[in-house]
Amino acid sequence: MVPLARLEWVAGLKGVAAVRLPPSVRQSSLVSEGVAASRTDVLRALGDSERIPELLRGRLDGKGLTVAIIDGFGASDIAKLREAGEWPAAENTVQIPPNGYAFGYAEDRHGNAVTEILYDVAPGANYRLYDVGEEHSKYPGAMSVNLIRAIQDAAHLDLNNQRLGPPRAQIISMSLADFGNSPGDGTPGDGEARGMYEAIEAARGNGVLTVVGAGNSADSHWDGQSTEGGGTQVAQDFGSEAPNAAGAGVPDEVNIVRLVSELRTGDAKYDDCIPFYPSGLLARLRQFELNLAWSDWPTRWTNASSDYRLELVRWTDAEVRDDNGVQTVVEPAGWTVVASGDAVQDGSLGSLPNERLSYVASDADRTQRCAGMVSAYPGSRASGGGIFGVRIVRKTPRGGHFLRLFLGNTLHAPNYAVMARSLGSPADSPWVVAVGAKSLLDGYDASYSSRGPVLGPGGVLPTVAADTPKPDLTSFTVVRNLSVGYMEGTSAATPHAAGLALLALQHHRQLALMEAQKAAKIPASELTWYTGLAETTLTGVVRPDATESQRQARVQMTNQREKDLIDATLRTLKAVAGKRENRLSEDAVDNTYGYGLLRFDERSQWCFLAQLYAPAASSRHWLIPQYLRAEGETAYDDLYATYRDDCLGD
Structure with missing residues (x-):
C-alpha cells in the first residue's frame, strides 16, 4: 500500500530492518487440520527469527529442498487438484511412472491425498512423485521392484546402492507397509524385503531421511509362541477356554475373525458374525487376507525348514435329513476349511517362513447363526452373514517358534488380538522414522495404529526393553482433503511428519550456514x-x-x-x-x-x-x-x- 516513490523513506525508518516483497501465500481451498494442530506456523516463523542473519532469513516453507513421495497415484485427479491449489505446480514436480505403465494408471488416490497433505505443510518445496503401481500388475513383484528403485533414485544411488552424487531428495515420505515379509527385528532377515531395507539404509548414508507409516494393524494382529507337542499336524492353541471336568483348559484352535469394535451391531450374540453386503464399500467386509510369519528366517547358511499351514475356516451349519418328520443329523455343525496357505518350507533354497492367503466369501458361506443380524442394522442391505476363523497347523515336529498373524483387511479383528509388536515393515528399521497416528476426530481414536516394540533377533519375542521406541513419534490423522474426502491411518500421519521434517531441515540449514x-x-x-x-x-x-x-x-x-x-x-x-x-x-x-x-x-x-x-x-x-x-x-x-x-x- 506504500507508493513506490516512498519505499526508500520507509526503509530509512528506525524500526525497519529491510524492505522486500511479502512471501507468497498459497490460497488453498482445503488445508489439512493437521497443519494447525501441529502448530506449523510456529515452526515456519523460526526461519524469520532475529537470530538468523538477514540475508538468510525466510519463512520456512521447504524452498530449496526436495521431498520424494513413494505411493500409488491417480492421474485423472491431478489437474483438478492443481487448479484448486492443492498440489505442487508442474514446474516444481517430477512424476516417475511405474515400470511398463503411465504415471497414475491405477487411479489410486492414496498418493494424491498424501501429496495434498504434504503440500499443505511444505508448499515451497520441490516434489518427486514415484508411482509404484498396484500389487496385481502384469509384472510379478513389480511393485516391490518399483519401490526399491524409487528409494535408490531419490537418494541418487545405483542399483548396488552405491552413491552417485548428492541426493535428489532430502526427505522420503512412504505411507506404505507390508507384513510378514521380514522378521520384525529391524532387519530383512535375508527375506524378500532385503532390497528395500538395504536401499533405505544406503539412502540414510547419503543424507536422506525416510519417513514411513507404522501401519494400521494394532487391532488386526496376533502373536505368540507356537504350541508345543510331539509329532506333526499340531494345531495352534490360541487360548485355552474354561477348564473341563478334569480341570484342564480346553484348547481353542480357532481364532475367530470379527469386525473391529466400531462396526459391530452392539448385540453380543452377533459379535462373531461378518455381514455380507452385495456391493459398495461394505462389500469389502467379505474379503479376507491373512498373513502368517514365524521365527525361522533364512540366514547365510540356512533356509526355513519348519513348516506351518495357514487356514481360513468357516462355521458350517449342521446338515439335517428329514424322513417323514424324523430328523437325522447327516453332518454335524462345525468348522470347514475354505482357503489355505500351504507353501513348502523344507530348508531348500528360497524357503521363507511365511504363508499368505486371500478369500472372498460368497452367500454360500452364510450360517443360520447370523441370519437375524440383518435386523440389527436398520435399513441394512446385508444378506445375512457368516462366521470365520483362523487356524494354524504346525506340520513339522520341531516347534518353539514365535508366530505373527496379520489380518490384511483392517476392518477385521481376531478374537485373540495382541496390539503390541504389530509394526509393519520397514517401520521397524532403525534407519527410518516410523510415524504413529493420533486422531483429530472427536470420539474416534486411532487404536489401530501399529506399535512396537521391535522383535528380538530373528523375529523372537524380545526379552529386554529397547532403548529407543517404535514408532519413533506420532502425528495427526483423520483429516480432510479433496482427493479422498477424509484420510485416516498412519498414511495421513506420515506426510504431516515428513513435511515438518523438511521444514526442520530447512531451519537447520539456516543455522548451519x-x-x-x-x-x-x-x-x-x-x-x-x-x-x-x-x-x-x-x-x-x-x-x-x-x-x-x-x-x-x-x-x-x-x-x-x-x-x-x-x-x-x-x-x-x-x-x-x-x-x-x-x-x-x-x-x-x-x-x-x-x-x-x-x-x-x-x-x-x-x-x-x-x-x-x-x-x-x-x-x-x-x-x-x-x-x-x-x-x-x-x-x-x-x-x-x-x-x-x-x-x-x-
Whole structure:
C-alpha cells in the first residue's frame, strides 16, 4: 500500500530492518487440520527469527529442498487438484511412472491425498512423485521392484546402492507397509524385503531421511509362541477356554475373525458374525487376507525348514435329513476349511517362513447363526452373514517358534488380538522414522495404529526393553482433503511428519550456514581441512583461498554435512515430540506413541539450537573449532546444556 516513490523513506525508518516483497501465500481451498494442530506456523516463523542473519532469513516453507513421495497415484485427479491449489505446480514436480505403465494408471488416490497433505505443510518445496503401481500388475513383484528403485533414485544411488552424487531428495515420505515379509527385528532377515531395507539404509548414508507409516494393524494382529507337542499336524492353541471336568483348559484352535469394535451391531450374540453386503464399500467386509510369519528366517547358511499351514475356516451349519418328520443329523455343525496357505518350507533354497492367503466369501458361506443380524442394522442391505476363523497347523515336529498373524483387511479383528509388536515393515528399521497416528476426530481414536516394540533377533519375542521406541513419534490423522474426502491411518500421519521434517531441515540449514559463515572470516590455511570448507559445502561455492587438500575433500565433506544435517533434524524432531506437554504416555520409552506428538511451540527454537551444539555432533563439521572461538564465547557443551534445558522447559 506504500507508493513506490516512498519505499526508500520507509526503509530509512528506525524500526525497519529491510524492505522486500511479502512471501507468497498459497490460497488453498482445503488445508489439512493437521497443519494447525501441529502448530506449523510456529515452526515456519523460526526461519524469520532475529537470530538468523538477514540475508538468510525466510519463512520456512521447504524452498530449496526436495521431498520424494513413494505411493500409488491417480492421474485423472491431478489437474483438478492443481487448479484448486492443492498440489505442487508442474514446474516444481517430477512424476516417475511405474515400470511398463503411465504415471497414475491405477487411479489410486492414496498418493494424491498424501501429496495434498504434504503440500499443505511444505508448499515451497520441490516434489518427486514415484508411482509404484498396484500389487496385481502384469509384472510379478513389480511393485516391490518399483519401490526399491524409487528409494535408490531419490537418494541418487545405483542399483548396488552405491552413491552417485548428492541426493535428489532430502526427505522420503512412504505411507506404505507390508507384513510378514521380514522378521520384525529391524532387519530383512535375508527375506524378500532385503532390497528395500538395504536401499533405505544406503539412502540414510547419503543424507536422506525416510519417513514411513507404522501401519494400521494394532487391532488386526496376533502373536505368540507356537504350541508345543510331539509329532506333526499340531494345531495352534490360541487360548485355552474354561477348564473341563478334569480341570484342564480346553484348547481353542480357532481364532475367530470379527469386525473391529466400531462396526459391530452392539448385540453380543452377533459379535462373531461378518455381514455380507452385495456391493459398495461394505462389500469389502467379505474379503479376507491373512498373513502368517514365524521365527525361522533364512540366514547365510540356512533356509526355513519348519513348516506351518495357514487356514481360513468357516462355521458350517449342521446338515439335517428329514424322513417323514424324523430328523437325522447327516453332518454335524462345525468348522470347514475354505482357503489355505500351504507353501513348502523344507530348508531348500528360497524357503521363507511365511504363508499368505486371500478369500472372498460368497452367500454360500452364510450360517443360520447370523441370519437375524440383518435386523440389527436398520435399513441394512446385508444378506445375512457368516462366521470365520483362523487356524494354524504346525506340520513339522520341531516347534518353539514365535508366530505373527496379520489380518490384511483392517476392518477385521481376531478374537485373540495382541496390539503390541504389530509394526509393519520397514517401520521397524532403525534407519527410518516410523510415524504413529493420533486422531483429530472427536470420539474416534486411532487404536489401530501399529506399535512396537521391535522383535528380538530373528523375529523372537524380545526379552529386554529397547532403548529407543517404535514408532519413533506420532502425528495427526483423520483429516480432510479433496482427493479422498477424509484420510485416516498412519498414511495421513506420515506426510504431516515428513513435511515438518523438511521444514526442520530447512531451519537447520539456516543455522548451519549462519555458523559456517563465521569461518569465512578466518584464512583457510588457519583452519582444519573440514572447517575450511564449512561454507563451501553448504552453498556450493568454493572459497578462493581454499587449500588443495580442502578442495580435494569437498565431495566427502559435502556428503558428511548432508548426513550431519539429517541427524540434527531427527534429533530435533524427537526432542520436540518428547517434551512433557507432547507426551501421550507416562512411560519414558513408549512403544505406542514413540517419543510423543510432533507439535511445535514457542520453546521449539531452543530444541534446534541444542542439537546444533549437541555432543552427538561433536565433529561439528559446520562450526568453527572450539579453539578458534573468540575469548569469552561460551563453550559448545555449555551452549548445548543451556538450550536443551530451555527446550524441555526445565
